[in-house]
Amino acid sequence: MRLSSRITSRLVVSPFVVVAIFTFVLCVLWSAQLSFTSSKIFPAYDYVGFKQYTRLFANERWILSFQNMLIFGICLISGALVIGFLLAVMIDQSVKWESFWRTVFLYPNALSFVVTGLAWQWLLNPSLGLPELVRHLGWTDFKLNLLGEQKTALYAVSIAAVWQASGLVMALCLAGLRGIDGEIWKATRIDGVPRWKTYLHIVIPMLGPIFFTAIVLLSLSVVKGFDLVVAMTNGGPGTATEVPAKFVIDHIQIRANVGLAMAGATVMLISVVAALAPWVYVQKRRKEARG
């Protein structure tokens, strides 16, 4: 009886396993395989060794895209963590209309990156958006063109991303804060420790796993980041806000160079694995520790 139910359950699961293996494992392997060929529009199987990778890392746009991804990642992760945590702390002070604020702060996260990108593009437009508002308020020679300058455009994109992602970090941190034992607060109060010190030295270390989860989630959205950039700047001005995912898509769709695109995709995959590895490692250690 027991054996047959186990077989049934395996039978039920098996189609999904097949689909998963086919779509994830095989397709990933196939992409990696194509990166060693000179494929243009159609897959070709003339192996050219590491030629596409040599070209990839000699390509300034790719290098720039990768640098942009790192800068964007640092800005987004640090910005979202700080703002998200502060919002959570604020809401945790038993404010009035708590659920209202929670919804407001979490709401941007429900929007797609395309909507966020377009909205912020309008907000930052030098002749329509916030700069125009400031001029109307009296500072008539106020000038701000974050999206139009190569040096600042990437930070403008980061601001929009932080706006969107902070709500998620807030929700995670709030869950963590609510999980902290009330006794700890009582104990620190009796000892006369100031609240901010309690947050800094006791609460933040206790929220470690939460921060870790947030960092992993945010890093993934950084690596696959595409839609926000396309909606906000389309990689411009010039190539100032290019990102790796856009490089890959452009080379598949417009430039008919699947080989080079797959080399880029493979490097992205490796960076995702590198971002996930510490998390997987920590999880495993924890499981072992629990026995």
Next chain:
Amino acid sequence: MGVARLLKTTALALLLAQPALAEGKKAEVLHWWTSAGEAAAIKVFADAYNAAGGEWVDNGVGGDDTAKNLLASRIAGGNPPQVGQFNTSREYEEFVAAGLLEPLDAVSGPGNWDGLVPSIFQGLVKRDGHYYAVPVNIHGSNWLWYNMAAFETAGATPPTDWDSFFAAAEKLKAAGIIPLAQGGEAWQERITFYSVMLSVGGRDFYLKFIQDKDEATVRSDKMKEVIAVYTKLRDLVRETDAASPGRSWNEATQMVVTGKAGMQIMGDWAKGEFTAANMEAGKDYGCVPAVTAGGPYQVSGDVFVFPKTGNAADLEAQMLMAQTMIDAKVQVDFNLKKGSVPVRPDVDVAAFDTCSQQALQITANNDLIVGSTDMYATADLTGALQDVYTTYWNSTEMTADELVEKIVEAMKAAG
């Protein structure tokens, strides 16, 4: 071609599995002409095809890249539409090589296409003696458009060379008009670059550059002159028009239409915007082919291809479509709406306006025209070069020498 055969059998299997759809000559047309002016133009084809006994099934997809990508994946996936659009370029050569497109012998032979199709397009639509695509128009990518009222207000005279261009720009600027409306997208910065290159360097220089990828040409003094003018244009835009980055081409044209800006360098598709605003060529707005008159005119165009479906009824519909699109009267009606000029020389051109008349004269002379870059180089290389131009246009640090080095690098890598 193992892949091709596999695709063909897949396509055949799919067709056999379905009941035959095509009763009357039904043809699904996958294209990207969805803006108001473009839609009016393709409607000419649709009406003519329906009148000829066919059934036009419209599948307009906004954005040429999206539409091309969809077409490519449908052909590769064995489920192609009967008719699909590409630009007159090398971008469909892999499909021809793989045997996925229908040769048009049944129409091209009797129609004497060898005598009709401009020689500059021959190498792109014909392979091994067979035609695989119908060219439908000749566009010009390098035009200067200007608002006559704005010029009058500023007391400026229409430019004939780069010196008079910058003199006019100064006057416009002094009158509080933005001299040059530049759209801030990478491909528009590319158009500007080649417009400058053609007018400064000339026809042979351009061909040596894009066709031969000649390094000595890239490093020549002439190239430095080209870059100098390009830089001057860039600085002019930077000084007078902070909102340029990210602007679309038709927004830029609108600035010229309304007189907020004086001039724009853009292809002749911009004419549709002037026409839509009820402005008259030669009276309300002026046009200079090749930006500085007498320079080489850079032509581009659109073609329709007919993917093999393995179905005889489809083939009949496809041949009727090819026949319709190149028909003399249809060519005139279509190109009047599209802003381009007909591909065949034997048509009545009385109805075309003064800008198109100039284009007709120029395109009749092979020594005055060159093709767009994607007629000579792969999408890979033209794209890599575009990255370089747009980086330079938007950079505050990159020098002219660095620009030259990066062009050389791009040519070596993407060759």
